[in-house]
Amino acid sequence: MIRVGVNGYGTIGKRVADAVDAQPDMELIGVAKTQPNFEAHTAVQRGYSMYAAIPERMPLFSEAGIDVEGAVDEMVADADVVVDCTPSGIGEKNKALYESHDTPAIFQGGEDADIGDVSFVARANYDDALGADYVRAVSCNTTGLSRIIAPLEEEYGVEKVRATLVRRGGDPGQNSRGPINDILPDPIHIPSHHGPDVRTIFPELKIDTLGLKVPATLMHVHSLNVTLEDDVTAAHVRQLLEEESRVFVISEGMGIDGAGKLKDFAHDAGRPRGDLWENCVWGESIAVEGRDMYLFQAIHQESDVIPENVDAIRAMTESASKADSVATTDEYLGVGI
Ligand code: NAD
Structure with a gap:
């Protein structure tokens, strides 16, 4: 099982978390949030482990009735791959955290192209991301x-x-x-x-x-x-x-x-x-x-990049060919009309 953490649980992050959780070869080890808002409550309802993106704010989560597993760097240390779904520009700041734990990471399209070794769309260049440490799922x-x-x-x-x-x-x-x-x-x-x-x-x-x-x-x-x-x-x-x-x-x-x-x-x-x-x-x-x-x-701006993030995880971990990854992602997410 590929152990995946999601840092930043907003529009893209909550969808990536659900998509990872649905895959047969991946384990969602947790999601990291800055504040205990409505999305934090639904993450807990879905059974996701919660990590505090800003460690000093842990008491705010407890006050809101949300159990926190730990600080974000514990999640990063424990993950095989982190999917960074923070707002544009924050991913760049988070890169040092991933590097310090030697944890490969996927960034989103709001980051500059040079944040990763490769910009990624599974249909076009899956193989370019094989074994890569840092990948940007494009906008x-x-x-x-x-x-x-x-x-x-x-x-x-x-x-x-x-x-x-x-x-x-x-x-x-x-x-x-x-x-x-x-x-x-x-x-x-x-x-x-x-x-x-x-x-x-x-x-x-x-x-x-x-x-x-x-x-x-x-x-x-x-x-x-x-x-x-x-x-x-x-x-x-x-x-x-x-x-x-x-x-x-x-x-x-x-x-x-x-x-x-x-x-x-x-x-x-x-x-x-x-x-x-x-x-x-x-x-x-x-x-x-x-x-x-x-x-x-x-x-659909909120969701078309979600299957791409899932495929990027398999490419980076070299755990499936392009055809197998795309087929698995599509089957377990429900892609295809
Ligand atoms: P969002 O604002 O909906 O979600 C970002 C989440 O990250 C929020 O919950 C925010 O509280 C949290 N966050 C802020 N700082 C953080 C930190 N330091 N650590 C952890 N979490 C932190 O943003 P979004 O729309 O999901 O966008 C995320 C990325 O995806 C951006 O790069 C964006 O350009 C890209 N993207 C967005 C869309 C879209 O239409 N929404 C589509 C494709 C790509």
Whole structure:
């Protein structure tokens, strides 16, 4: 069993913890939190051992009726791999803690690319993370773009990617984010930073990205144009994407015309927290003009990176091949529609 600790138990951390707990070859040894808030209480209800991310705050947990196993560095010392799910920039500060215990760690997409030996999306570069000590699971948008680019690159060759990312203003719980009533070019300069981030996965790729932010919390939506090296048909691209386990091609008859209905669908299907781990590509949007392929896809920012974190654990511990890891993660998490 691979012993895994999760440091930072917010939007991403609580999902990573559940996903690790569900795997047959992993043991969740605990989660570390800074404060005994509602998420700490539900972690305890789920039977997860609690560690204090800030040791001086241990009494606050006791006062809130939460038993603490110890301080975060005990969890780090005991783990084979730590998944750092703290806010952007905190992971970098935590790296010294992991190094001091010789514990390999996974960081999230909010950290700079150079925090890890490799930036990771299982579909594109699983093998690059074999045996690595420090890996960065890239952002939700980079993960979503990479899962489409990888099969297109393999099947047809990619000449150039142009993507416009319509980004949610914040996650549902982030009530200080916005805009509330505006449509913001964000970042206002073109191209945005997303393209260079995708190049941490595909170093040779030509890609330009543009970003906007809108008053929504549900999902991001990408408008994607990929110029391919071969002539293709829309039907062939669709078939290719339908074969991808982490791409959900929405069929015309489902009546899903936006992110709202996608989230309804996920809740109705009994998905935990209404999560959509897959890229959600509108089948009828897949269009081809010569060598130019177009599509719209929705990306559930809170959950698409979760299966990638699980696969990164297996790659770093060299405990499974890419195909076996992806299949196991998908089976035990429930990925695939
Ligand atoms: P979050 O704020 O929801 O959760 C972070 C958690 O870490 C919070 O519970 C916070 O209290 C805790 N924390 C703060 N300082 C800590 C410390 N020193 N030690 C331990 N815990 C600490 O943030 P999030 O949305 O889960 O983002 C985490 C990382 O994942 C970031 O790098 C982010 O860029 C990345 N990411 C976020 C999303 C998303 O849409 N939310 C998607 C993909 C990647």
